[in-house]
Each structure stands twice: as C-alpha cells, then as structure tokens.
Amino acid sequence: MAAVKKARPLPPEDVESIFATFARIDPEPRGELEYVNAFTLLVAVVLSAQATDAGVNKATRKLFQLAPTPAAMVALGQDGIEAHIRTIGLYRNKAKNVFLLSQKLIAEHGGEVPDTREALEALPGVGRKTANVVLNIHFKQPTIAVDTHLFRVGNRTGLAPGKTPLAVEQALLKTVPEKYLLHAHHWLILHGRYVCKARKPECWRCAIAQWCRYEPKTPLPDVQAKAIVR
Template structure:
C-alpha cells in the first residue's frame, strides 16, 4: 500500500476549502454498509475486508434478521454463519472470527460492543481500520479509517501524503479542521470510491479538483 511518489501537501487554507466544499454538497455523509445496531455494524465491517459493501449487504440481510446480537450469532454456530456469508470472499475465516468475537463479547463485555479502541482491537478479526469505523460510525468519535480508497485520496490530492495507512491516518487527524473531522472519514472514502478512482480518476467531475495536486487531470470522455 506504500506510495511511490511524494506529493506536495496542501496548505491549511486549501484543506479548509476542500472540506467546506464536501460539507456543502453532502452535509451528513453516510457509509454504505447496512446494520441494525453496534453489533451488526461491527460484524458488517469485519465481513467487508476484501469485499464490496454491496456484496456484504446482500449476505447480511438475512443473517442480521436471525442473528442481530452476539447471543443469537453464537447460537447460529460457525457453520450456520458460513451458510449465510458464503458469497463473500474468505467467508470461512470470517465466519470463524464472527463466531469468536461474538463469544468474546458475551464473555468479556456483557454482550455489548465496547467503546474503547483497545477492547475493540482485542476482538477476533478486528484491526485498527475496523475499530476506527465502529468508533466513528456508532460512537461518533472523530476517527479516520484508512482503506485503499482513502489512502489513495490522501496521497493523490496532497491532503495527507504518507507511506503507510497509519501515516496517512495520523496526518489527516492532525490536518483536517476539527469541525469537519467527524465526517471526513466518509467524505474521503466515498470520494475515492466513486470519483477519485484508482485507474482513472474522474477529474472532470471532481468537486475539489481546483485544489487537488494530482496531475495531469483526467479530461472528460469524448461524447
């Protein structure tokens, strides 16, 4: 995931302008994973590794109806979880983690999803990125989960050039204005997913193109 080209950072004023623009266009950005509560959000994020949100949502629609809490998930069993998520990549290992994290939530947290990063990252299948999503989306903490989309946007635009996801995350936490920090995670991921695409960024319809460091800008396709 390392970046091979150093990008000049944007100025403080430019960053302020970028997030003001995002906020103007989409004041309350939302993630695309579907969930019922903190537990199903956690499970959905664990399942989303190396999978699309749409694919996860399709698989969890029935799963969350029959197992909306850790107790029901454990009762379903690992084999039962596998049956529901077998359309998702790496489903066997993910089912193992979902079963194990459900057991641990019951044993150590009274069946509730913990609000602390250390407790979240101690759960099977939960790393820093997953913990950040849950902390931001459910607990409304100003965290930033750096996936491949956000890593690309941070480097390509000059918002937060960094060699690793952690470096990009830390730079964004430091540089994004506090008033925008809670929503920055969703704005940047959605921007990377639908506009600032990996192979061919759609610069001609980018709402922050005037500040972006990426060159040459991709021209609009010919009619």
Template structure:
C-alpha cells in the same frame, strides 16, 4: 501516484473539507446494519469485500442473528452458509463466531467503545475499530481503506507510505469541525470520483486544490 511537490496549504485543506461539507453535509457509510453489534459484524466482513456484496449476504443473516447470543447459537457453520458469497468467508465466519463469544464473556454482550477493547476482538484491526468508533459512537476517527489511502496521497492532503501514516496526518491536518465526517467524505470520494485507474477529475469538487497531475479529461461528446 503522480503529485505536485507542494502539499495543499492549511487554508486550501479547509477549503477542501468545506466543499465536501457543502456537497454532502451528513455523509453515511454504505454498510447496512441494525444495531452496534451488526455494525461491528458488517465492518469485519467488509475487509477485502465490497459493501454491496456484504449487504447482500448480511440481509438474511442479521434477520435471524442480530445479537451475540443469536450469532453464537447459529454457530460457525451457520454463519459460514450465510456469508459464503463474501471473500475469505471461512475465516470471517470463524472470527464473527469468536468475537460474538468474546462480547458475551467479556463485555456483557455490548460492543465496547474503546479502540483498545475493540482491537482485542477476533478479526478486528485498527481500521475496523475506527469505523465502529466513528459510526457507532460518534468519535472523530479516521478509517484508512484503499480508497482513502489513495486520495490522501494523490491529492496531497495527507501523503504517507502506510495507512497509519495517512491516518495520523489527517488527524493533524483536517479542521476539527470536519473530523467526524472526514473519513466518509474521503472514502466516498475515492470510491466514486478519485478512482484508481480513471479518476473523474472533470467533475471533482476539490480539483482546484488537488495536487494530482495530470487531471483526467471529461468524456468526449458524441459526433
């Protein structure tokens, strides 16, 4: 990922997140859910899958199984039938079934609000836990997916060789007033503007502070 040597300054990083905030004051994730349990399930299913694809599969699933008890009653086979359009659906169906049983047995059917407890559930890793803590419980966590990892490195905001390194760097560098929404802004920016193959730098709201070079030119006018 080509980048200038100097990372953005503290003032520039503040300007970057102020720009994100002005552009989209209340960013939202793009996964559909109806409660904390379905949020957790949706995030587990979203690993190596698109939010659009997950939403299509979970619409019917959540209509009949929006609690751990209902999901267990549906059974692993029933879950699998609903999510078979999603990548890795067999293993994901198993994890959803098992995490539903674990919630009933260990948490009185409630989704826990700590990373440690969440990461003990089948199919839940650090990124999934961070998403649930952020969206479901309003905690200022950073969930590093491929989009955010790319943006952190490409812009110079939070360079790192691993998702954890990028996450920890962001937690130190993002202004505290912006931490709650930071991961949404960066993920959406990577998904729609700072794309992997053809970043759309010509209408990027943070391009003046970004360390990525060369900038991508805009589309040519016809004629």
C-alpha cells in the same frame, strides 16, 4: 496496500476549502454498509475486508435478521454463519472470527460492543481500520479509517501524503480542521470510490479539483465532450 504517488502537502487554506466543499455538497455523509445496531455494524465491517459493501449487504440481510445480537450469533454457530456468507471472500475465516468475537463480547463485555479502540482491537478479526469505523459511525468519535480509497485520495490530493495507512491517518488527524473530523473519513472514502478512482480519476467532474495536487488532471472523455458540443 498498493503504492500511490505522493503529492506535496496542501496549505491549510486549501484543506479548509476542500472540506468546506464536501460539507456543502453532502452535510451528513453515510457509510454504505447495512446494519441494525452496534453489533451488526461491527460484524458487517469485519466481513467487508477485501469485499464490496454491496456484496456484504446482500449476504448479511438474512443473517442479521436471524442473529442481531452476539448471543444469537453464537447460537447460530460457525457453520450457520458460513451458510449465510458464502458469497463473501474468505468466508470461512470470517465466519470463525464472527463466531469468536461474539463469544468474547458475551464473556468480557456483557454482550455489548466496547467503545474504545484497545478493546475493539482485542476482538478476533478486528484491526485498527475496523475499530475506527465502529468508533466513528456508532460512537461518533472523530476517527479516520484508512482503506484503499482514502489512502489513494490522501496521497493524490496532497491532503495527507504518507507511505502507510497509519501515516495517512495520523496526517489527516493533524490536518483536517476539527469541525470536519467526524465526517472526514466518509467524505474521503466516498470521493475515492466514486470520483477519484484508482485507474482513472474523474477529475473533470471533481468538486475539489482546483485544490488537488494530482497532475495531469483527467479530461472530460471524448464521447461526452462531443455530446456537449453538439
């Protein structure tokens, strides 16, 4: 994960203000991956590594119609899975993992997706981030999945300065007020994806800019500023 300049940690009152703002603007944030059940959510998240959600959704719509369960996915076979996800990066290895994790779900969990991080991480192709996403979205556990967007936002803002994704995750779990923990991961990822962008954060339209430690703030682009003046 790319290095991001760390800011000084924010005081608790600023953290509260940031998440209260997120909650007011978007009370029920949603992930952007499409799925029909816990199994297809798990598969979608596995496929999303180093790929865009939009790209994964385009590839999985037909796949999930044909194979919405582990048994159906195994019946489709690794080659059949590959045929549907060729547009996704690393598709051969991902197809192998999806096939193997489907087999393991049948053999060890009765075809059901387990609800613990330990059991999820024991599945082929499933790491801590993937497990946290599934636990959060499907099982409504207050986990935080740190991707590149959330890692950047945690460090830039001062919400959770840390050198590694795990450090940022652990800092957020300690810092975010409990009432906001369930949705914190979605708020921060979406904020990083659409506002606090990697190359040029759009500070001029950021709802939490007044509490953010990032400096210097990005000003309103000249073209838009001139349009406002006119």
